[in-house]
Amino acid sequence: MKKLFTIGWKDLLLALRDRAALILMFVAPLALTLGLGLVTGRFSGQDNNGLRDIPVVLVNQDDGQLGIALVNVFTSPEVGTLVKPISDTDAAVARKRVDDDKVAAAVIIPAGYSASVIPAANLANGIPSGDKKIEIYVNPAQPVSAGVIRTIVDEFIARVQVGRVSGLIVITQLIENGLLKPADATVYAQGLTDRLDAPTQSTITVRSISDTGTPPPTFDVLSVLAPGMALLFLMYTVTRGGATLLTERDNGTLARMLISPTGAAQIIGGKVIGIFLTAVVQVAVLIIGSGLLFNLHWGDPIGVVALVLAVAASATGWGMVIAAIARTPAIVGSLGAAAMLMFGVLGGSFGDNFPLPDWLLTVGKITPNAWGIKGFARLAAGGTFADVAPNVIALCIMGVALFAISVWLFRRNGFIKQ
Amino acid sequence: MSDILEVHNLAKSYGDFKAVKGITFGIADGEIFSLLGPNGAGKTTTISMLSTLFAPTSGDASIGGHSVTQDPMAVRRIIGVVPQDLALYEDLTGRENLTFWGNMYGLGGAALKARVSEVLEQVGLTDKGNQRVKTYSGGMKRRVNIGVGLLHKPRLLFMDEPTVGIDPQSRRAILDTVKDLNRQGMSVLYTTHYMEEAQELSHRIGIIDHGELIALGSLQELTRSIGELETLRLHVAEDAEAARLAAALQSLPGVTRVDTTDHQAVLMTPDAEEVLPAAVSKANEISIKIRSIDIEEPNLEAVFLNLTGRALRD
Numbered sequence: 170m171k172k173l174f175t176i177g178w179k180d181l182l183l184a185l186r187d188r189a190a191l192i193l194m195f196v197a198p199l200a201l202t203l204g205l206g207l208v209t210g211r212f213s214g215q216d217n218n219g220l221r222d223i224p225v226v227l228v229n230q231d232d233g234q235l236g237i238a239l240v241n242v243f244t245s246p247e248v249g250t251l252v253k254p255i256s257d258t259d260a261a262v263a264r265k266r267v268d269d270d271k272v273a274a275a276v277i278i279p280a281g282y283s284a285s286v287i288p289a290a291n292l293a294n295g296i297p298s299g300d301k302k303i304e305i306y307v308n309p310a311q312p313v314s315a316g317v318i319r320t321i322v323d324e325f326i327a328r329v330q331v332g333r334v335s336g337l338i339v340i341t342q343l344i345e346n347g348l349l350k351p352a353d354a355t356v357y358a359q360g361l362t363d364r365l366d367a368p369t370q371s372t373i374t375v376r377s378i379s380d381t382g383t384p385p386p387t388f389d390v391l392s393v394l395a396p397g398m399a400l401l402f403l404m405y406t407v408t409r410g411g412a413t414l415l416t417e418r419d420n421g422t423l424a425r426m427l428i429s430p431t432g433a434a435q436i437i438g439g440k441v442i443g444i445f446l447t448a449v450v451q452v453a454v455l456i457i458g459s460g461l462l463f464n465l466h467w468g469d470p471i472g473v474v475a476l477v478l479a480v481a482a483s484a485t486g487w488g489m490v491i492a493a494i495a496r497t498p499a500i501v502g503s504l505g506a507a508a509m510l511m512f513g514v515l516g517g518s519f520g521d522n523f524p525l526p527d528w529l530l531t532v533g534k535i536t537p538n539a540w541g542i543k544g545f546a547r548l549a550a551g552g553t554f555a556d557v558a559p560n561v562i563a564l565c566i567m568g569v570a571l572f573a574i575s576v577w578l579f580r581r582n583g584f585i586k587q
Numbered sequence: 588m589s590d591i592l593e594v595h596n597l598a599k600s601y602g603d604f605k606a607v608k609g610i611t612f613g614i615a616d617g618e619i620f621s622l623l624g625p626n627g628a629g630k631t632t633t634i635s636m637l638s639t640l641f642a643p644t645s646g647d648a649s650i651g652g653h654s655v656t657q658d659p660m661a662v663r664r665i666i667g668v669v670p671q672d673l674a675l676y677e678d679l680t681g682r683e684n685l686t687f688w689g690n691m692y693g694l695g696g697a698a699l700k701a702r703v704s705e706v707l708e709q710v711g712l713t714d715k716g717n718q719r720v721k722t723y724s725g726g727m728k729r730r731v732n733i734g735v736g737l738l739h740k741p742r743l744l745f746m747d748e749p750t751v752g753i754d755p756q757s758r759r760a761i762l763d764t765v766k767d768l769n770r771q772g773m774s775v776l777y778t779t780h781y782m783e784e785a786q787e788l789s790h791r792i793g794i795i796d797h798g799e800l801i802a803l804g805s806l807q808e809l810t811r812s813i814g815e816l817e818t819l820r821l822h823v824a825e826d827a828e829a830a831r832l833a834a835a836l837q838s839l840p841g842v843t844r845v846d847t848t849d850h851q852a853v854l855m856t857p858d859a860e861e862v863l864p865a866a867v868s869k870a871n872e873i874s875i876k877i878r879s880i881d882i883e884e885p886n887l888e889a890v891f892l893n894l895t896g897r898a899l900r901d
């Protein structure tokens with residue numbers, strides 16, 4: 170057991186002393202996160218974050234003015250080409266579209282929403298109850314886009330609160346229609362304001378597919394970009410680690426280990442631990458680094474740690490499999506680079522707006538990137554360990570299965586002798 | 588004297604090619620034994636089987652009473668191996684390399700730390716121990732490579748051509764280290780294609796060629812086996828002349844055999860000085876100019892030439 174860690178520790182040390190590896194493990198992902206952050210306007214405070222035509226389904230069951238107003242917001246020139254709304258009448262159908270990953274979110278305005286916010290025509294109904302809430306059903310697979318939709322609705326609610334949409338206009342209308350005496354107007358307005366002063370959350374609910382998400386304080390595009398880049402370059406690290414198995418074979422150190430009183434299983438185990446340790450260190454440094462550099466919040470520490478370990482385990486499995494398929498370190502290098510980019514595209518390292526057909530998104534589920542990025546986004550959005558537990562489990566299963574496959578492959582090509 | 592190593596009909600084939608063709612020999616406790624042979628003779632293949640890196644195609648060997656095929660783990664604990672090609676981590680320091688390999692041999696803690704310093708001292712690298720191996724000269728790397736083999740104080744040390752491609756001082760230091768270790772009681776299996784090293788170091792020598800052990804014994808026994816023949820080398824300008832000269836000298840009295848190699852006619856004779864004048868006048872007769880002449884005492888080169896008709900270094 171001690172020898173396993175001796176070998177693993179040695180490999181970690183060697184990785185950290187390899188200048189090229191250091192650049193690709195740490196500098197490149199942080200630099201790219203910064204670069205993409207700039208492109209998407211994270212640092213300039215602009216709304217333009219490179220997104221357009223975000224698919225959203227609107228279900229307006231409200232018969233009042235607010236429902237229409239919100240629908241109008243989505244088609245207004247202000248919002249322009251950012252979103253591409255479609256309408257539906259059935260909330261269940263709309264949610265299904267989200268579940269099927271067809272749209273980024275569904276915005277459901279419940280029947281009687283306007284009435285619950287603004288006073289009804291008949292004053293006898295008293296001050297409205299405010300118990301109806303707009304539901305935003307978000308697609309966790311498209312966190313960036315869903316975040317944009319949420320921001321638009323937030324903005325709308327905020328306007329309702331300050332009365333630009335409801336309060337003043339409505340009260341003016343009531344007076345004009347003779348339904349409210351000017352003398353009562355201040356009292357009424359006060360009542361409205363009191364209730365509308367309550368936090369935004371009181372007028373909307375945000376639900377994700379598993380219905381656990383509480384809305385994030387703010388949405389940050391970097392919370393998707395940073396894990397995306399970390400996972401992209403994690404694939405570099407693990408294939409580099411896998412390649413060391415072959416370089417150790419070529420430069421005689423593997424043979425030297427084999428003729429020491431150390432079993433072959435211990436040696437392979439040690440190499441696996443080396444790759445895993447290096448992967449964990451890389452992701453941990455990137456998380457801490459992006460936290461400090463970009464003031465990024467990764468969320469629930471327990472969830473983050475669990476996800477880092479799981480992501481490292483599954484990526485290690487891939488590193489081993491790639492090393493087992495390739496015959497030379499050079500081939501591992503090219504296979505690794507190809508896998509890194511392919512996994513990056515399929516697994517969503519470059520953002521979920523990448524136009525991919527459904528079946529490719531399904532194929533993308535074999536990548537650590539897909540499970541990892543969504544998990545980290547979920548945590549950044551306020552999720553806890555329980556929310557990412559399925560991701561953690563999926564990644565661990567992937568890691569174990571890939572490791573088993575690599576051992577089988579190594580046996581078959583004679584790398585491991587029985 | 589008990590044998591630390593006993594080899595029985597050890598053979599290794601790569602497909603149809605027989606790299607080692609069933610060799611048998613033994614090494615006594617406390618002995619330095621050299622396997623002398625040209626490139627491709629099968630030295631490394633033999634050492635690899637003895638050090639349990641791979642199994643022989645047939646035959647077996649026992650080390651300290653443990654079979655290399657049946658009980659490799661026990662064998663590994665008593666042998667040290669210095670491989671022909673450097674097997675080190677260039678990005679680790681000399682000290683880190685030794686510590687890592689010490690761990691692989693189950694050493695650890697303060698004892699290992701002390702042992703690493705001791706070995707660094709022994710291979711003359713105390714002041715370079717904290718520098719990365721990639722900054723070392725070829726000779727220094729070879730010495731770390733040797734140091735790794737010594738860490739766990741093996742009873743039997745395999746050294747596979749440890750002096751190839753290094754400067755004369757490093758070579759001297761390595762040969763002295765081997766003798767030192769042997770004086771402290773370590774048995775050594777040393778392979779080389781330099782006959783001078785085999786002559787200087789070994790209690791006994793095995794000559795290996797094309798996977799076969801073609802001669803076995805002490806230096807004296809081996810040179811005596813070919814009749815204490817001396818070697819007379821006549822250097823000429825080109826190979827064609829060497830061949831003509833060799834043909835003319837074939838019939839000279841007192842000459843046991845004549846070969847040619849690398850612009851030389853090589854005569855084997857019990858008394859080189861006696862043959863020399865006749866050989867020179869023969870060369871004059873057929874108008875071949877001799878550029879220089881060497882006379883060598885009976886040696887392993889002569890033994891090898893006598894047995895194979897080839898020079899060791901070809």
Ligand SMILES: Nc1ncnc2c1ncn2[C@@H]1O[C@H](COP(=O)(O)OP(=O)(O)OP(=O)(O)O)[C@@H](O)[C@H]1O
Pocket residue numbers: 601604606624625626627628629630631632633671748780
């Ligand atoms: N893996 C292999 N596959 C096929 N042939 C091999 C293999 N390893 C060695 N050989 C052949 O076996 C023969 C013996 O090789 P070996 O390395 O044992 O020679 P050596 O005496 O150590 O030579 P050198 O002085 O060059 O190190 C050579 O002809 C070599 O080409």
Ligand SMILES: [Mg+2]
Pocket residue numbers: 630631632671747748
């Ligand atoms: Mg060799």
